[in-house]
Amino acid sequence: xxxxxxxxxxxxxxxxxxxxxxxxxxxxxxxxxxxxxxxxxxxxxxxxxxxxxxxxxxxxxxxxxxxxxxxxxxxxxxxxxxxxxxxxxxxxxxxxxxxxxxxx
Amino acid sequence: xxxxxxxxxxxxxxxxxxxxxxxxxxxxxxxxxxxxxxxxxxxxxxxxxxxxxxxxxxxxxxxxxxxxxxxxxxxxxxxxxxxxxxxxxxxxxxxxxxxxxxxxxxxxxxxxxxxxxxxxxxxxxxxxxxxxxxxxxxxxxxxxxxxxxxxxxxxxxxxxxxxxxxxxxxxxxxxxxxxxxxxxxxxxxxxxxxxxxxxxxxxxxxxxxxxxxxxxxxxxxxxxxxxxxxxxxxxxxxxxxxxxxxxxxxxxxxxxxxxxxxxxxxxxxxxxxxxxxxxxxxxxxxxxxxxxxxxxxxxxxxxxxxxxxxxxxxxxxxxxxxxxxxxxxxxxxxxxxxxxxxxxxxxxxxxxxxxxxxxxxxxxxxxxxxx
Numbered sequence: 001x002x003x004x005x006x007x008x009x010x011x012x013x014x015x016x017x018x019x020x021x022x023x024x025x026x027x028x029x030x031x032x033x034x035x036x037x038x039x040x041x042x043x044x045x046x047x048x049x050x051x052x053x054x055x056x057x058x059x060x061x062x063x064x065x066x067x068x069x070x071x072x073x074x075x076x077x078x079x080x081x082x083x084x085x086x087x088x089x090x091x092x093x094x095x096x097x098x099x100x101x102x103x104x
Numbered sequence: 105x106x107x108x109x110x111x112x113x114x115x116x117x118x119x120x121x122x123x124x125x126x127x128x129x130x131x132x133x134x135x136x137x138x139x140x141x142x143x144x145x146x147x148x149x150x151x152x153x154x155x156x157x158x159x160x161x162x163x164x165x166x167x168x169x170x171x172x173x174x175x176x177x178x179x180x181x182x183x184x185x186x187x188x189x190x191x192x193x194x195x196x197x198x199x200x201x202x203x204x205x206x207x208x209x210x211x212x213x214x215x216x217x218x219x220x221x222x223x224x225x226x227x228x229x230x231x232x233x234x235x236x237x238x239x240x241x242x243x244x245x246x247x248x249x250x251x252x253x254x255x256x257x258x259x260x261x262x263x264x265x266x267x268x269x270x271x272x273x274x275x276x277x278x279x280x281x282x283x284x285x286x287x288x289x290x291x292x293x294x295x296x297x298x299x300x301x302x303x304x305x306x307x308x309x310x311x312x313x314x315x316x317x318x319x320x321x322x323x324x325x326x327x328x329x330x331x332x333x334x335x336x337x338x339x340x341x342x343x344x345x346x347x348x349x350x351x352x353x354x355x356x357x358x359x360x361x362x363x364x365x366x367x368x369x370x371x372x373x374x375x376x377x378x379x380x381x382x383x384x385x386x387x388x389x390x391x392x393x394x395x396x397x398x399x400x401x402x403x404x405x406x407x408x409x410x411x412x413x414x415x416x417x418x419x420x421x422x423x424x425x426x427x428x429x430x431x432x433x434x435x436x437x438x439x440x441x442x443x444x445x446x447x448x449x450x451x452x453x454x455x456x457x458x459x460x461x462x463x464x465x466x467x468x469x470x471x472x473x474x475x
Binding site: 063 | 139140161162163164165166167180183184186
């Protein structure tokens with residue numbers, strides 16, 4: 001568990017960095033428990049052009065070719081409201097939003 | 105001096121091609137949105153600098169981009185395409201009911217007189233409208249909710265609404281076409297719809313003359329004569345003289361009547377263009393010769409246009425939204441290929457030259473005539 005003041009580091013895939021007009025990692029303030037859902041809520045609030053590109057806007061379901069990694073673990077199939085690893089919550093490790101390897 | 109802007113959507117980005125009225129030298133801008141599929145982009149007839157683009161990938165879904173400066177800069181606008189009311193089902197490939205699922209926007213059709221109003225034709229087939237420049241989208245559910253909806257089936261390319269035509273003489277009248285459901289008409293600004301497929305015959309469906317189920321590839325209309333429609337169907341080139349109430353075949357002496365795009369000369373409502381493709385199993389031109397065919401008689405009698413087009417070893421396709429005309433005095437015609445070429449003719453098709461040769465596969469071409 002972490003306090004509201006901690007900075008969460010998020011890494012976006014290249015196409016979404018271009019869309020959001022950011023370079024490198026994104027730093028977010030997340031209040032309350034740090035979960036996938038809370039991180040994405042904060043990300044979409046800061047960068048509304050990302051709405052719908054990572055998860056469905058109505059159901060919140062992760063898009064099929066998006067993956068969530070952190071601390072060398074695949075967290076894609078965790079519940080959206082499950083707490084993220086402490087290292088992510090305190091900003092020691094980034095939360096990686098990844099476009100799955102596929103296509104050409 | 106007048107000019108032309110050609111908007112090109114490709115598998116890996118958008119390109120804006122610009123020229124003066126001579127159409128001899130072209131500036132190429134792009135790729136915009138590199139790496140994304142751009143199914144379609146189109147300018148508002150009411151504001152030449154207002155453009156809309158459909159941007160998507162399988163990874164990140166659908167975005168709509170808007171430009172207010174003729175494509176120099178773009179801003180993402182709304183991308184929530186939620187079907188209204190009961191989702192319902194259509195028929196899946198195996199014959200079972202399948203819930204409607206939004207996949208992408210195939211076609212954007214700006215209003216004829218208000219740059220903030222734009223329609224979107226989507227897969228799975230549905231029609232959406234925005235009244236605020238693309239920020240918010242509302243479905244016009246009367247189309248998808250037609251009683252025949254549960255029987256609609258996808259074609260090989262998905263169940264897409266790919267054609268939207270607004271009748272300039274009758275503001276409430278619209279036409280849409282869906283693969284593989286057919287053509288539909290509304291007379292009340294999209295609130296209610298009915299199939300307009302009488303006269304179509306499709307051997308690939310159990311009842312060749314059925315009310316719905318036809319794989320219409322494209323419909324074109326000349327704005328001065330909106331009751332006349334031209335259609336490239338999966339097979340057959342068709343014509344209606346009564347706003348879709350009935351259709352008759354005008355394939356005439358074409359070498360094959362399979363194809364995707366169809367368009368009409370800007371100043372001659374009886375001059376029509378198609379690009380014959382060998383067959384539904386061979387999506388390339390007959391004999392490896394890329395030929396546009398022109399009819400100056402509203403169909404039936406066709407002439408091949410070959411000057412400047414490759415006449416050997418050419419195995420590209422021209423997709424349904426990849427042909428357009430400008431309205432300069434000498435009508436310009438443009439089409440893009442799956443091989444990445446965009447060809448232009450500034451003399452109504454008599455001669456052609458490539459503007460660009462090596463783009464990604466071209467999905468759509470639109471032309472804007474600039475004052």
